[in-house]
Amino acid sequence: MARTVDDSLFTSDGTALLGSRCDDCGAHTFPRQSGCPRCTGSSMADVPLHREGTLWSFTIQGFRPKTPYQGPDEFEPYGVGYVELPGQLIVEARLTENDPDRLEIGMPVRMEMVPFRTDDAGEPVLTFAFTPVGRS
């Protein structure tokens, strides 16, 4: 598996985000955490998050962020959204689409791993992003 921004965010096969589910009340979190923010319990189990959901909100990042951003020096605006994963939670993620006219709240989107930057050895570093489903 290629290098990721943080392996602890993903299932071991790298195909899904890894969250937590509260054993007591069923609340989900991402990333994983040891305590439940809803019922204040402390028994949380790892759970893979759905790869498909619907776009809940979006924006386009219009300028290159300052440190600690590590994206390429040559900046291209990128989409950021919140995606509702049914029955789990609403996750924040980069979007593969950066044209606001091609994004719409409620549209179906799917998670994929995308190269985010190149490390010192020239190898790609992957992060998660959501892409509109059914678009070419």
Place this chain on the structure above:
Amino acid sequence: MTAALAIVGIGIHPFGRTEGVSGRAQAVHAVRAALADAGLRFGDMQFGFGGSWSAGDPDTLVSELGLTSLPFVNVANGCATGGSALLSADAAIRSGTHDLGLVVGFDKHPRGAFNTDPASHGIGAWYGETGLMLTTQFFGLKIQRYLHTHGIGTEVLATIAEKAFRNGALNPNAWRRKEISAAEIAAAPMISHPLTQYMYCSPGEGAVAFVVCRADRARDYCENPVHLSGAALRSRRYGSFEVFSPWLAVDAADSPTVEASAAAFAQAGLTPADVDVAQVQDTESGAELMHMAETGLCEHGAQEELISSGATAITGNLPINTDGGCIANGEPIGASGLRQVYETALQLRGEAGDHQVPGDPRVGFTHVYGAPGISACTVLTR
């Protein structure tokens, strides 16, 4: 409940950028102005509460103000720092511990957006590295969802910023003192869709100080005291949509603003309908829009009509951000909440000059909101 605390002296250092003057020096300027306004000396102060995000420790101001052994407590509570300092003073007076003291907030931030270390919020480094940890981005995401939910068009965002600059032009202590048309605001570079550059406030500089005392002794120091009739601070609940959130709960909950505002009004025995002049957090245009409803000043979805009809202008029946708000004053974090209280005190004293609201206002309201999901509100009366 009867107010415990009265503001009997107010002081400000103009907001904006003052090259060569430190944040601490701006704080000293504001404190001396507040003391002079109350006709008192620093040696009369029994306590101090002060806040600054990045311009030095407030308790070190005593080296300049006077080494009198008073208890001086530093308050650090993000965007609610000023509100928390004022609440702390209220508690000190309400408890009977002290009768008379000082509240001060100041800051001096460099140009550009705030950059925050994810670790200080308990978030992994990946969040900042991949470009998700930006307050500007959060506000874009939040207003996009809000506009969608309540069926509000984006045009009103430029109208809000236009009002901020118009009010700032009337305020000698404001940073941005030039009017900018809604068309120019809408056409400015897009920072985080649908918010353009001129819709955001910028990190800035400034200082505000108050001399506060037991409300029943206010007339000893001042002919026109302003009473803190209600004040409340709240943090977020499970389900609210807050900055720096890698995830949100599907079950939505109210913002901390809703509870802080309701608690402040309840304490004052007043309702939002009683408010004559309001200052609400306008980190960007969308924040003013959302906060108008979250504070209870209007219904969700009613903002568009209120704003476009001029109701929120200085001459309207619900004047909001009469000093130009954060958009025209910038946001020195430690001073920003107290600036709202300063403006409200000016309005209630009838001393706001060109930006004075008409009609002899008696009830003012202030609201701050910020990271990591906190809000502080006050109800001020005379």
